[in-house]
Amino acid sequence: MSDRPAKARPSPARTTEVGTRYAIVPVPVLSLATVARRSGLHPDLVRRFVALGLVDAERDAAGRLVFDPTAPAALARVQRLRTGLCLNYASIGLVLDLLDRISLLEAALRRAGTRSDLPPWT
Template sequence: MSDRPAHTRRAPAWTAPAAARVQYAIVPVPRLSLDTVARRSGLHPDLVRRFVALGLVDAERDAAGRLVFAPTAPAALARVQRLRTGLCLNYASIGLVLDLLDRISLLEAALRRAGTRSDPPPWT
């Protein structure tokens, strides 16, 4: 026993802080196959492959070399299709429009964080 009162005792030096004892599990991100993405988006798998080749939708390759997609890929493909049909854009210009729309979203988010803009723009 120490001659210190109980409320002033320190934890032993070997005791890790509570935050250091927390263990985290690594959860794999679910991936969608080419067929699943094509079925969910209503597009032919060859057209989805073409969009990947043009850089209009992101995909990775699994260990077997097959295309796999993030769960958001069907929504991205729907966006491409809306731009194609609604604005009659070719696929090269759709890539440019998608880049510009993403940039606008980033800039608007930065403005909201800075507190300089309280209302959304009229086009959203």
């Protein structure tokens, strides 16, 4: 018997591949039909939003679009920007990128403890 501890190896049964990511627990995904139904949009419009890069989707082993559970909320955000501000799709992409960047910066400020520098409406 050796004094060295045995090397721990990950069990292939516990690690599953989801797209290009690896997870210990399988990540639930939604089909195109489910996302379209939950968001109240036609599946062709959802496909268009994916093609434009406004919502993220991956392909399963059969080549069908699959979405994260947050996709209906992202689609609702796109629709609100489209109808509420009358933005075209290129503008929506830019606004979404800016809103994501603002969220990251606000989170960094909160972690740094300098939240008092933010305006009162944030």
